[in-house]
Amino acid sequence: MYTLFTGLYKQWTQKEEFYVIILGLDNAGKTTLLEKIKSTFSGIAGLPPEKIAPTVGLNVGKVDVQSTRLNFWDLGGQKELHSIWEKYYSECHAILFVVDATDSERIEEVKVTFESVMTNDTVEGVPVLMLANKQDVSGALSVHEIKEIFNPIALQLGARDSKVLPVSALKGDGVRDAVDWLYLRLQRNKVNRPPVFQR
Template identity: 55%
Template sequence: MYHLIKGIYYELTREDEYSVLILGLDNAGKTTLLEKLKSIYGSGKEVNPDKIVPTVGQNVGHIRINSINLKLWDVGGQDMLRTLWKEYYAEAHAIVFVVDSTDRARIEECRHTLQTVITDEDTEGIPVLMLANKQDRDDSLEVEDIKEIFNRIAENLGARDSRVLPISALKGTGVTEAADWLTVRLARNRQYRPPDKR
């Protein structure tokens, strides 16, 4: 009897959780973004940026925003690790693609990489939020210039929700706006890709 009651209680108290992939080329600021989100919506503890190292493999964070539970997957962006991204697509509810606005030399590689991600059948229909990171730096591309570059793949996005927003993951500028946009789209898209239970 105890196990039955415990099982019923467990089922009744489980909450919805959405998995969000944080992707982008290496050095785009994905881990800095994850740590900033955790400090704002999670523990409240800031991580010294000097202590953040390149991700080899993955980092995972759990946060709650606007009563929505998120499991954030920060996956390494080095060329050899990008082939592993596909393993995460089927379970993802949204993709946050981080662009280094100062890396002009690799902006086309970045565009091509995002195009590969959004044309995979396992990512079809899920929201895509592209973040033009490092907007606090003087040498960064303007958001309008980045939008123009990525408009060439807009037809691949189809009818799904997508947006380009400026942020500075280091300073936190634009991070809460990005999180708000994301949570609204996740809730809106729950019929297409229902949340997991945790």
Template identity: 35%
Template sequence: MGLLSILRKLKSTPDQEMRILLLGLDNAGKTTLLKTLASEDVTHITPTQGFNIKSVQSQGFKLNVWDIGGQRKIRPYWRNYFENTDVLFYVIDSADRKRFEETGQELAELLEEEKLDGVPVLLFANKQDLLTAAPASEIAEGLNLHTMRDRIWHIQACSALTGEGVHDGMTWVCKNMTRKKK
């Protein structure tokens, strides 16, 4: 079942538009995830130097996904994209355990941002197709996600490369958008 099929089934209001901000460290798989959501070829991905925007439309839904580069020098500019965000997608490379502390710090800083106050968070524990990947539950525990009380959140194990788990994350988003309060 593709993203468009899921959206058709979960459509709750006509002409619903969502602004999704897609963030995470460099090499986490953000652009691969975006291309998977748009049903595009993922065989040739290059690092994002600025940002990518994709809109997916289907029977009253319009998802505007902003994929912002994750290199250290670009991260200070993330805040320029916070306004009017409906959902934050945060992508974590589950196989890069050396960077768990860094990604946790970046996530914590994002969650403190006033313009993202109360914005639902979908964390994609990406690269689950790799043998060295930490399970989503281990990542959630390591990032102390259970202490997050000011917003709804979900961690979704996935492989952006194979598409496994990606649409499950989108199902969560569609089901929970009615709970979002600005």
């Protein structure tokens, strides 16, 4: 009888966990985005923007959406760190790719980087959300312009769930919409990439 109750208790208290990697070039706003996600979903203020330093290695953030825990891994965007990204592909359930929409000079580098991520066999079937960040800055590329640049790569994704959304990681505009989109795709993709269960 005790075993039955402990088994039921464990099942009721288990939480689905998903892992989302945040990728993009350095200075795209990945860490600012992570801080805004944490503060939006926890209600606790994150680090102020002036205290956010470039990521060397990995930043981790956890938020609960309904009865599910989303673990975000913010990976450093410097070119020399890109080789480390692959180590996280097999464990991730989704990819958040952040683009600095104000940096048109590096858009070709972004395109090449994004293509190398998307053509890696390990991420096949993983939902991908591209965020056109810094939409609060005048002169930023619009979502439509970013879609035009990245559509040829998106065609390679085939039936995979993918989308481009506008955000301002600094102001928080679009952050909740982005996480809501991810949450739904993670739930739909459980057969392909099942969640991890933690108590």
